Amino acid sequence: MKILVVGTGFVGLTHAAVCSEFGHQVYAYDIDQVRIEAYQSGDRHRIESYVNEPELADVIAENLDRHLFFVSDAAQIREVIEGTQVIFLCLPTPPLRSGATDLSYYLKAVHQLGELLTQRRDQRRVVLVNKSTVPVGTARKLQKVLTEHGVPNFGVASNPEFLPEGNAVERSRKPDRVVVGADTNEDFNVLRHVYPQFVNHVRIRYIETTPETAEAIKYVANTLLLTYISFWNGVGARLAETFDNIDMAQLKLGVTADERISTWGSYVSNGAGGSCFGKDIQSLTYQLSRRGKSTDLLRSVYQINEYQKSYLIERAVHEALFNFNHKTVTLLGLAFKKHTNDIRDSSALKVVDSLLALGVKAIRAYDPLATEEAQRYFDPARNHLFEKISYHDSAHAALEGSDALFISTDWEEFRGISNEIEQTSRPPYLIIDGRRMISDFAELVARGYTYLAVGAPVLRPDAPVAEPAEDDEE
Structure with missing residues (x-):
C-alpha cells in the first residue's frame, strides 16, 4: 500500500x-x-x-x-x-x-x-x-x-x-x-x-x-500502568521504608504470587517519566472533570508519581540528615529509562531542580545517551543556575570530587558502580539509589558509606545492615 x-x-x-x-x-x-x-x-x-x-x-x-x-x-x-x-x-x-x-x-x-x-x-x-x-x-x-x-x-x-x-x-x-x-x-x-x-x-x-473506544483504550491502558507504579511506590515502598524487617523483594514476591495480581510495575523507583504516562493521565482527568465526573483516583495516582521524583531528596535531608548546601552531587542517569535518549518528564529533571533549590555547589551528570538532550533542556540562558551542571563521558569521571551520588536511571552499567564509588570517594559519602541498582550495598555501608534506597530504611555505617537487594526490574 x-x-x-x-x-x-x-x-x-x-x-x-x-x-x-x-x-x-x-x-x-x-x-x-x-x-x-x-x-x-x-x-x-x-x-x-x-x-x-x-x-x-x-x-x-x-x-x-x-x-x-x-x-x-x-x-x-x-x-x-x-x-x-x-x-x-x-x-x-x-x-x-x-x-x-x-x-x-x-x-x-x-x-x-x-x-x-x-x-x-x-x-x-x-x-x-x-x-x-x-x-x-x-x-x-x-x-x-x-x-x-x-x-x-x-x-x-x-x-x-x-x-x-x-x-x-x-x-x-x-x-x-x-x-x-x-x-x-x-x-x-x-x-x-x-x-x-x-x-x-x-x-x-x-x-x-469504534473510534471512541480505541481512543479510550489508550488512555485507560496508560493510566492503569501508572496506577500500578504509583501503588507500589506509595504503599509497598512506604511500608518497607517505615517498618523494621520488611524485605521489599519478598514483599513483592509474596503479593504477586497471586495470579490475579500483575508483576508489571511491582518494582519501586524514584518515579515514572516519559512522554506518555503523566500527559495521558492529566488529559483523562481533564476530560472526565469537564463532564462533572469524579477524578480523585486519577489525581492521586498522578500526585504520588510526581512526589516520588523528589521524595528521595527529602528523605536524604530528613532521615539521612544530609546537608546539600555547597555540596557536589553526582547524578547518574538523565533519560527517563534505559535504552533511550528521551528526557521528557524524566525523574532526573526534578532531581536537578530539587538539588539546585537546596543550594548545591555543583551537579556532575552522566548518561550513556541523553547528554545532548539534557544540555539543551538545562540551558544556562534559561536559568543561570544550570551553569552548575557539568556533563561527563563516564560514571567514573562524574563521581570524581563529589560528596553524594544519586542514581536516577536504570542503566545496566550502574549495577556495578560500587568499585567506582570507592575509587573516587571516601566516607562520609551519601548514596541515593533511586532504582535499587546496587546489590552489594552492605559492603559499602560496612566501609563507612551511607546508603538510601527507595523501599528501604536509611542504612548508616553505625547501624546493622539487614535489607537485602531487590531483584532486577522488568
Missing part, C-alpha cells in the same frame, strides 16, 4: 520505518527540514540525534529510497497524496497547564491536509488515521474538518500506538495487540491491508471497535 505518515517523532518515525519493512511504500513527512535531511542521510548518528531507538537506524538505512521516503517540501506532498490510501497522523499533542491536550499542531496539520485532499486527482478512498494519543472524540473533529473542506471519499480511524521506548521496533514487529477504531467495514478493510500479518494471528489480538 502507499502510506503517508505525517510527523516523524518517536511514534511517526518508528511506525514509518517498520511499515516500510513490511513492504509498504511509505512516505514520512515533517515540516522540520533539518530533521528530514538527517533521516534521509541514512547516517546512524544523525538519525539517533533525533530518535535513539535500538535497531531503528538500521531499519531506516535498509529501506531508504526503496520502500521508505522522507519528505519536507509541501509541494512534494501534493504529489505524494496522489494514490495514497492511508494517512497516519503522528503529531505532537502536548499537555496544557490545565491538563487539557493541546491539539493546535494536530488541527493545523488536518486543515492543511484537508486543502490538499480536496485537490486530489485520484478519487479513490483515503483513510486518515489518528496514531497520536488524542482525547476521546478527536476522530469526530477530524471528520468534521475534512467534511468542511469538502474532501471526497474519505474515512477516519483511530489506531493508537502502544510502543515502549527502548523496545519500540521489536514491539512494532510483534505487538501484543493492534487496536483499530472505525465506522465502516470499508475503512476496517483498508487497515487490514496495512496489518495483514496481524489479522487472525494466534497470539496478537487484533481488535476492531
Whole structure:
C-alpha cells in the first residue's frame, strides 16, 4: 500500500520505518527540514540525534529510497497524496497547564491536509488515521474538518500506538495487540491491508471497535500502568521504608504470587517519566472533570508519581540528615529509562531542580545517551543556575570530587558502580539509589558509606545492615 505518515517523532518515525519493512511504500513527512535531511542521510548518528531507538537506524538505512521516503517540501506532498490510501497522523499533542491536550499542531496539520485532499486527482478512498494519543472524540473533529473542506471519499480511524521506548521496533514487529477504531467495514478493510500479518494471528489480538473506544483504550491502558507504579511506590515502598524487617523483594514476591495480581510495575523507583504516562493521565482527568465526573483516583495516582521524583531528596535531608548546601552531587542517569535518549518528564529533571533549590555547589551528570538532550533542556540562558551542571563521558569521571551520588536511571552499567564509588570517594559519602541498582550495598555501608534506597530504611555505617537487594526490574 502507499502510506503517508505525517510527523516523524518517536511514534511517526518508528511506525514509518517498520511499515516500510513490511513492504509498504511509505512516505514520512515533517515540516522540520533539518530533521528530514538527517533521516534521509541514512547516517546512524544523525538519525539517533533525533530518535535513539535500538535497531531503528538500521531499519531506516535498509529501506531508504526503496520502500521508505522522507519528505519536507509541501509541494512534494501534493504529489505524494496522489494514490495514497492511508494517512497516519503522528503529531505532537502536548499537555496544557490545565491538563487539557493541546491539539493546535494536530488541527493545523488536518486543515492543511484537508486543502490538499480536496485537490486530489485520484478519487479513490483515503483513510486518515489518528496514531497520536488524542482525547476521546478527536476522530469526530477530524471528520468534521475534512467534511468542511469538502474532501471526497474519505474515512477516519483511530489506531493508537502502544510502543515502549527502548523496545519500540521489536514491539512494532510483534505487538501484543493492534487496536483499530472505525465506522465502516470499508475503512476496517483498508487497515487490514496495512496489518495483514496481524489479522487472525494466534497470539496478537487484533481488535476492531469504534473510534471512541480505541481512543479510550489508550488512555485507560496508560493510566492503569501508572496506577500500578504509583501503588507500589506509595504503599509497598512506604511500608518497607517505615517498618523494621520488611524485605521489599519478598514483599513483592509474596503479593504477586497471586495470579490475579500483575508483576508489571511491582518494582519501586524514584518515579515514572516519559512522554506518555503523566500527559495521558492529566488529559483523562481533564476530560472526565469537564463532564462533572469524579477524578480523585486519577489525581492521586498522578500526585504520588510526581512526589516520588523528589521524595528521595527529602528523605536524604530528613532521615539521612544530609546537608546539600555547597555540596557536589553526582547524578547518574538523565533519560527517563534505559535504552533511550528521551528526557521528557524524566525523574532526573526534578532531581536537578530539587538539588539546585537546596543550594548545591555543583551537579556532575552522566548518561550513556541523553547528554545532548539534557544540555539543551538545562540551558544556562534559561536559568543561570544550570551553569552548575557539568556533563561527563563516564560514571567514573562524574563521581570524581563529589560528596553524594544519586542514581536516577536504570542503566545496566550502574549495577556495578560500587568499585567506582570507592575509587573516587571516601566516607562520609551519601548514596541515593533511586532504582535499587546496587546489590552489594552492605559492603559499602560496612566501609563507612551511607546508603538510601527507595523501599528501604536509611542504612548508616553505625547501624546493622539487614535489607537485602531487590531483584532486577522488568
